[in-house]
Amino acid sequence: MTQSRHTKGLKNIESLYGEMGANGLKANAKLAPKFDEYICDFAYGDIYSRQSLSLLQKQIVTISSLITQGCVPKELKMHIHGGLNAGLSEEQILDICVHCLPYVGFPRVTNALETAHQAFEERKQK
């Protein structure tokens, strides 16, 4: 509880993405001054450290929000990897996409399902 926001953020990033997360942060650091700090300390430090939802449940929230936005496929793919790392099965990832159908319609869900299969494919190739 006395861990700093930054330490908590790094830990949450590592448990979701392993090495890929650290590399992602470095890439974000090049985008704008302190941008990596905001991602690590605010998004993963403050927000991902809240207690009432499990990490798996948090990934369901994140993935559902990104499917709904419809215009951020790269972030969606990253968080699908995070969801699988947090314990969601591939079937569950597909069912999160399909469950959004009555709320966002077919076009966005079709695109999300294609993104999910790209993520699944990437894991096979490792």
Added chain:
Amino acid sequence: MTQSRHTKGLKNIESLYGEMGANGLKANAKLAPKFDEYICDFAYGDIYSRQSLSLLQKQIVTISSLITQGCVPKELKMHIHGGLNAGLSEEQILDICVHCLPYVGFPRVTNALETAHQAFEERKQK
């Protein structure tokens, strides 16, 4: 498994909303021909009957999508009730809203939190 889509839909609506669900369907029937049928048979019959996610997890998906859309507070409130009925605690509902912060920003989350408190208030008054 040999239940009709309609029977499955009615059952899923009842387990989420009890009597309120049946009344909601009747109201939807007045909006357009077959509109209640689509809600019951497609949304709650087909989609809510998929197996890999629990009912509680499905409500997390629905609520996260509606928070992200930002313009459907009435539907969000209804599904917050559904989420509480499916076993989510009030704290978890608030944390679903807050977990959306890094993805949709403060304005939509502020509105979602206000909608959540309205739903909590309605339950106290029953």
Added chain:
Amino acid sequence: MTQSRHTKGLKNIESLYGEMGANGLKANAKLAPKFDEYICDFAYGDIYSRQSLSLLQKQIVTISSLITQGCVPKELKMHIHGGLNAGLSEEQILDICVHCLPYVGFPRVTNALETAHQAFEERKQK
């Protein structure tokens, strides 16, 4: 063809909304300098004067776009009146809403149907 953009705009507004249109323009004039001019000359003068779609078809475009946006119920109601004035039946208005279901999902369509019934109700009271 030698009519000015402004004259064409006024004519298109009148054929869609009658007197209500002229009053609407006056209200818009108070919102910002030249705002009524842009609505009349650009939206109704330039755009509504294009030839390949009928006025009824143009209203289908407008209504479908506003349903999809989900956050502009007042404008949607106004254009539903315009659609009815252009010859769409109430049944067709409801079917435009319902036809959006597979593309935008139930929450926005539910709200659009409610807006449509409000418009129908307003016409009965005249």
Added chain:
Amino acid sequence: MTQSRHTKGLKNIESLYGEMGANGLKANAKLAPKFDEYICDFAYGDIYSRQSLSLLQKQIVTISSLITQGCVPKELKMHIHGGLNAGLSEEQILDICVHCLPYVGFPRVTNALETAHQAFEERKQK
């Protein structure tokens, strides 16, 4: 009237897309279990079988909704083909895009017009 939802859906898909539609369905079947069934039976069986709008008018609704969403160019292109197959002229397709200008602004309409020209180009090459 006694046709099944599935038969109606297949028929509506064929009249809009011919062979391309059947291939599309097969591709959708690979995305998630029953996803092709939902598209065929719900979107094209239930929704596209409603009576008050013509097939051409339904395509105007669909295309206008997808232009407005702005983030689903692949689906937009497919439905522009469907619209041309339903009897819309290329000029009318462009005018649907341009008619959205006052409602969604230039950036989305510019992208939609480019998608339309891609669809026109594909038809020339057949």
Added chain:
Amino acid sequence: MTQSRHTKGLKNIESLYGEMGANGLKANAKLAPKFDEYICDFAYGDIYSRQSLSLLQKQIVTISSLITQGCVPKELKMHIHGGLNAGLSEEQILDICVHCLPYVGFPRVTNALETAHQAFEERKQK
């Protein structure tokens, strides 16, 4: 530079909203645990403390983003007050709304202009 994020945030909130800001924070504190802290420390502490844009320019960014979202009129009104406090004239606020026309269309801009006039009205009544 050695000020804490919290102190910086409180200062930025006060310079934009005076007493109204402190009351707003208290209201946000009731919405969810730490929600006021995120607003104060992240939004107003981290983000509003960046150096290259003036406070007036930052308010132009915020207001333009909220106009574009279209579904957060309460937040838009609050930030219009903030913009006026940062030195924007009422004419400039209206011109920010009107400048969004080619990018978001008439319906959202009409609503934003109405929200702006509500804010102007509130200031007269003080």
Added chain:
Amino acid sequence: MTQSRHTKGLKNIESLYGEMGANGLKANAKLAPKFDEYICDFAYGDIYSRQSLSLLQKQIVTISSLITQGCVPKELKMHIHGGLNAGLSEEQILDICVHCLPYVGFPRVTNALETAHQAFEERKQK
């Protein structure tokens, strides 16, 4: 003041984009009849000629709106060039993106920052 809308539009386009603007207009002319006229006369003639905001401030509005939309990266890149031509520094462009974080979330801002760096790169290569 007696300049035509078209002349004003051409002048505003030239001051923002130089030669690139004239070429852009020609490309837009091919998309649909009169589409280049609407862009030049309405967007750049009517709207960009309003007086209360400076050209630099107008670009802040435009860029903030396009970041928020999230689905129009090509238009965003063009207007980032316009913003730099109007006097915004690269640091200010990045800070406009980052200032949107509390309003639109990380995914859209990440994409906007990447688009900004693409624009910066293009200018180095000239």
